[in-house]
Amino acid sequence: MKIAFVTDTGTGRTPEEWKQEDIYCLPLQLECDGISYDEYVTISYAEVIQKLHEKKIFKTSLPRLGHIQDCFEQIKEDGYDTIFAIPICKGLSGCFDAMEMIANQLELKFIGVDCYVTAVLQTRMIQVAKEMVENNCDMNQIMDTLNQMANSADTILMFKDLQHMKRGGRLTPAAATLAGLLKIVPVCLINKETNGKVDTLAKVRTWKKAQDAVIDHIIQKGVDASYTFIIAHVDCIEQAKEYKEKILTRIENAQIQIIDLVSAVGIHTGLGCLALQVFKDVR
Structure with a gap:
């Protein structure tokens, strides 16, 4: 079995x-x-951010089917007989199903793992899968390891740009106006329990309370300094740095990386969004 590893820009x-x-x-x-x-x-990424400042509305979709087809045909030409794919999660995209369909059409064996989110967890899972295959690990052990990583993960987002969500049709104008008047900050969660779909964790009145709600949630779930911490932001680096310091006051010695929120997610959340992703890197 010769395995090609495939992911996406999520x-x-x-x-x-x-x-x-x-x-x-x-x-x-x-x-x-x-x-x-x-x-x-x-x-x-810079062009995406600029368009968001111009109040442009984006739509997202899976990779072009023709592009997937071309890629998989090249993989087969290169002598691979198996595709090991960890794309953006099924709850956010049809990418997984499209990859599986095209692999089957080309008579390539398809091994796919749902990461139930995207971003850094998706990155680490495909890297770990490749490392373990190269170290001749048993496939059951590989799948168990990847599932443990996915099970341990939480990604929690806080939104500031409710008007952007209204323009994109993800929030009614009345709800956006009311939320703005009441200073409501939506806090949303995505993980295996939500089946890779965005669910509401809390609705609080201030940004500070939203951050407290996130930190309370992960501590209650047993997250400690042994976890990987990622703060992702949409053009609000200073707020991300403040958020990092706030987390460190509650979880000492946590190693926290700050990154740009991937554009395929940030265009839906809008400017000013902060996301925290935590997971156990079992490798």
């Missing part, structure tokens, strides 16, 4: 970056003003 990395690790990466599609872009390929 990881926040470009196809060229993944090529350096001998991992195939398919770009998700971003559409704005009737123009379709390959994420991180034909539109940069």
Whole structure:
């Protein structure tokens, strides 16, 4: 069995970056003003942020089917008979199902794992899968390890730009206006328990209370300094730094990385969003 490893730009990395690790990466599609872009390929992160400042509305979709087809045909031509894929989660995209369908059409064995989210957890899971295969680990052990990582994870988002959510049709104008008047901060959760779909964790009256609600939640779930912590932001680096310090007052010695929130997610949350992703890197 010769395995090719495949992911997508939901990881926040470009196809060229993944090529350096001998991992195939398919770009998700971003559409704005009737123009379709390959994420991180034909539109940069900076360009996405600029369009958000211009109050542009984006749509997202899975990689072009023709692009998946071309990629998998090349994989087969290169002598691989198996695809091991960890794409953006099923709850957010049809990417997983499209990959599986095209692999089956080309008579390639398909091994897929749902990460139940995206971003850094997705990145680490595909890296761990490749490392374990290269170390001749048993496939059951590999799947158990990846499932443990997915089970341990929580990704929690706090929104500031409710008007952006209204413009994108994800919040009614009346609800956006009321939330703005009451200073309501929606706190949303995505993990295995939500089946990779965005669910509401809390609705609080201030940004400070929203951060407290997030930290309370992860502490109650047993998250400690042994976990991987990622703070992702949409063009609000200073707020991300303040959030990091707040977490450190509650969870000492936590190693916290700050990154840009992947554009395929940030275009839905809007500017000013802060996301915290935690997971147990069992490797």
